[in-house]
Amino acid sequence: MKIFYYDIAVSLPLRQCFTYSSELKITKGTRVSVPFGKRKIVGVVIRNIQKPDFLKKAGAIKKIIAVLDEYPLFDKPIFDSILWSSDYYHHPIGEVFNTFVPTELRKINNKKIEALREFSEYSVNEDDKKFDLTKDQEKAVKALSKSKGFSPTLLYGVTGSGKTEVYLRVAETFIKNNKSVLVLVPEINLTPQLLSRFENRFNGEIGIYHSKQTAAKRLKTWLKAKFGSIKIIVGTRSSALVPLDNIGLIIIDEEHDQSFRQSEGFKFSARDLSIKRAQLANIPIILGSATPSLQTLKLVKENKFTRVDIPNRVDGNKPPKLIVLDINNSPLIGGVARETIEAMQSTIDRGEQVLVFINRRGFAPLYQCGSCGWVADCKSCDTNLVFHQARNRLICHRCESAYSVNSSCPACKSNDFNMHGAGTERVEEVLKSNFVKTPIIRVDHDSTKKVGAMEAIVKKIHSSDAAILVGTQMLAKGHDFPKVTLSVILNADNGLISPEINALEKISQLLIQVSGRAGRNNNLAKVIIQTRYPDDINLNKIKTGDYMKFASQCLSTNEQMNLPPFTTLCLLRCSSPTQRSNVDFLEKAVLILSNRTDINVIGPLPSLVSKSKGNYRHQVYIHAPKKTFLNKVLKFLTTEFEKWPESNKVKWSFDIDPIDLS
Numbered sequence: 001m002k003i004f005y006y007d008i009a010v011s012l013p014l015r016q017c018f019t020y021s022s023e024l025k026i027t028k029g030t031r032v033s034v035p036f037g038k039r040k041i042v043g044v045v046i047r048n049i050q051k052p053d054f055l056k057k058a059g060a061i062k063k064i065i066a067v068l069d070e071y072p073l074f075d076k077p078i079f080d081s082i083l084w085s086s087d088y089y090h091h092p093i094g095e096v097f098n099t100f101v102p103t104e105l106r107k108i109n110n111k112k113i114e115a116l117r118e119f120s121e122y123s124v125n126e127d128d129k130k131f132d133l134t135k136d137q138e139k140a141v142k143a144l145s146k147s148k149g150f151s152p153t154l155l156y157g158v159t160g161s162g163k164t165e166v167y168l169r170v171a172e173t174f175i176k177n178n179k180s181v182l183v184l185v186p187e188i189n190l191t192p193q194l195l196s197r198f199e200n201r202f203n204g205e206i207g208i209y210h211s212k213q214t215a216a217k218r219l220k221t222w223l224k225a226k227f228g229s230i231k232i233i234v235g236t237r238s239s240a241l242v243p244l245d246n247i248g249l250i251i252i253d254e255e256h257d258q259s260f261r262q263s264e265g266f267k268f269s270a271r272d273l274s275i276k277r278a279q280l281a282n283i284p285i286i287l288g289s290a291t292p293s294l295q296t297l298k299l300v301k302e303n304k305f306t307r308v309d310i311p312n313r314v315d316g317n318k319p320p321k322l323i324v325l326d327i328n329n330s331p332l333i334g335g336v337a338r339e340t341i342e343a344m345q346s347t348i349d350r351g352e353q354v355l356v357f358i359n360r361r362g363f364a365p366l367y368q369c370g371s372c373g374w375v376a377d378c379k380s381c382d383t384n385l386v387f388h389q390a391r392n393r394l395i396c397h398r399c400e401s402a403y404s405v406n407s408s409c410p411a412c413k414s415n416d417f418n419m420h421g422a423g424t425e426r427v428e429e430v431l432k433s434n435f436v437k438t439p440i441i442r443v444d445h446d447s448t449k450k451v452g453a454m455e456a457i458v459k460k461i462h463s464s465d466a467a468i469l470v471g472t473q474m475l476a477k478g479h480d481f482p483k484v485t486l487s488v489i490l491n492a493d494n495g496l497i498s499p500e501i502n503a504l505e506k507i508s509q510l511l512i513q514v515s516g517r518a519g520r521n522n523n524l525a526k527v528i529i530q531t532r533y534p535d536d537i538n539l540n541k542i543k544t545g546d547y548m549k550f551a552s553q554c555l556s557t558n559e560q561m562n563l564p565p566f567t568t569l570c571l572l573r574c575s576s577p578t579q580r581s582n583v584d585f586l587e588k589a590v591l592i593l594s595n596r597t598d599i600n601v602i603g604p605l606p607s608l609v610s611k612s613k614g615n616y617r618h619q620v621y622i623h624a625p626k627k628t629f630l631n632k633v634l635k636f637l638t639t640e641f642e643k644w645p646e647s648n649k650v651k652w653s654f655d656i657d658p659i660d661l662s
């Protein structure tokens with residue numbers, strides 16, 4: 001009898017595959033159950049192999065217990081995308097599979113991949129289309145609808161230019177040709193408008209796929225998409241590799257958004273992975289944004305991506321004016337300057353709305369003893385605790401631990417405490433006392449936690465006249481607030497002076513995005529940026545509102561300074577309960593790289609947040625001119641690390657193309 005041998009990825013954090021045998025011929029990507037130690041677990045067939053050399057006698061290789069499904073999990077392009085990302089991000093293959101396989105299919109149970117027999121008919125709701133496209137939109141739809149094969153396109157459309165309508169029309173062409181469409185959005189509850197636009201436009205089920213759904217719901221959607229019953233999926237980064245029968249198009253909305261990057265566990269970019277998928281599936285991909293990432297702009301410049309522009313707003317209005325307000329000599333009340341309050345007052349008097357943006361939730365970010373200077377900090381993390389008034393607790397924003405508020409200082413027993421800085425709660429309080437009759441609506445992580453809370457808030461904003469919206473970046477994303485004619489940015493300075501490598505890219509995107517929320521119905525819309533650095537050269541460039549010009553200057557600077565996206569960067573991250581173990585491990589790593597001239601290594605250094613959730617954190621920067629170089633170096637390191645006793649004392653990981661150095 002013929003025996004087949006297979007490399008199997010098991011759903012455990014292990015880098016290598018394991019060899020098993022079977023008398024059956026099994027397709028790549030099929031789920032099987034295998035013995036592993038004393039357990040029986042789920043594995044995925046990665047490849048068929050020749051009889052292994054180390055096999056002296058039969059029986060040394062364990063047998064596959066059962067083939068679990070009639071169908072493989074994924075088609076070839078997705079399967080290959082998974083292999084690619086495990087290799088590119090140097091992440092254990094089993095965990096990469098786990099990221100994209102619905103939870104219910106990761107364990108031994110009675111769940112199976114079975115073909116569905118229910119089909120959703122798709123048609124276009126013509127009533128939803130009864131308005132004319134602008135000339136720019138029309139051109140964009142024309143250009144994008146005829147793309148064939150792998151053709152990545154940046155759809156650069158200023159805020160308010162009607163990108164969603166373009167997505168809808170292009171998707172329609174593909175749906176009519178019997179293809180399916182995947183739409184990726186940064187965060188599902190921040191983009192209900194896009195989702196409802198798709199639901200209104202198409203008769204037929206629009207599948208929603210994101211990590212906050214129940215496992216059962218996700219599995220159902222996944223299966224429906226796989227077998228062609230759902231033809232349109234709108235989802236977040238975990239849906240990047242949802243199988244869609246006969247996929248014809250991928251759309252990434254707000255492609256610059258940092259939420260496409262997973263920063264815990266398997267650190268991958270859903271945008272980059274989707275581009276890979278589109279390439280392997282040989283289909284077009286549209287990356288839409290009003291503030292495209294430098295990485296995408298670089299690819300456009302190199303003619304690897306095409307670019308389609310929608311330079312004007314649908315309503316024909318000019319973008320709002322950005323005004324820099326020097327706050328060096330003005331006393332702030334809870335972070336708000338007197339001049340800002342006055343500007344807000346006249347906006348409110350006209351019956352319009354104001355948006356106040358502050359990048360921190362809670363009441364005060366620093367809780368300090370007035371006598372000895374003691375500062376409340378988290379026991380498990382290297383972070384100060386933020387005072388939250390509504391909960392009357394001091395909260396760590398890193399690990400979410402809540403501490404009760406001290407009645408006396410633990411260092412000097414004084415009960416004289418000061419609170420410094422301002423978060424959304426404090427700004428809300430200050431504004432309440434200044435605008436007694438105006439509704440003040442706070443939008444942050446705390447006020448939107450409950451299911452349906454965000455929708456209720458958005459409804460309230462739309463049904464109110466004069467109102468003040470106070471919030472974090474949740475306010476800067478996706479939503480349109482037509483009645484807002486003044487936006488205020490309270491602390492842009494953190495972004496301007498941040499040590500992060502892509503700080504300028506982030507702050508310019510944020511300022512332009514916040515300003516884009518406003519003024520859709522009013523040519524006089526303004527954005528006030530409060531700053532202590534009114535002469536900052538970058539701020540003055542951003543102030544012109546010309547994001548593309550600013551971005552292209554950033555791109556040339558990064559090229560000259562050899563910074564990403566012109567160099568490849570990897571952070572070798574390391575965490576453990578003792579600093580010694582981190583340093584020992586990383587120093588050894590640096591030592592074995594010391595004679596290489598093709599890379600640049602810096603470290604070990606403590607991470608910006610040097611302790612998190614009880615563990616110390618250190619890192620080493622590895623720069624390489626080319627991805628291929630870097631890949632080789634990291635492969636070499638992985639093999640070494642697996643041999644070292646030092647590796648057992650720490651948790652190490654590679655963070656490729658990191659977006660956050662903290």
Ligand SMILES: [Zn+2]
Binds near residue numbers: 369374409410412413
């Ligand atoms: Zn004290």
Ligand SMILES: [Zn+2]
Binds near residue numbers: 378379381397400
């Ligand atoms: Zn903490």
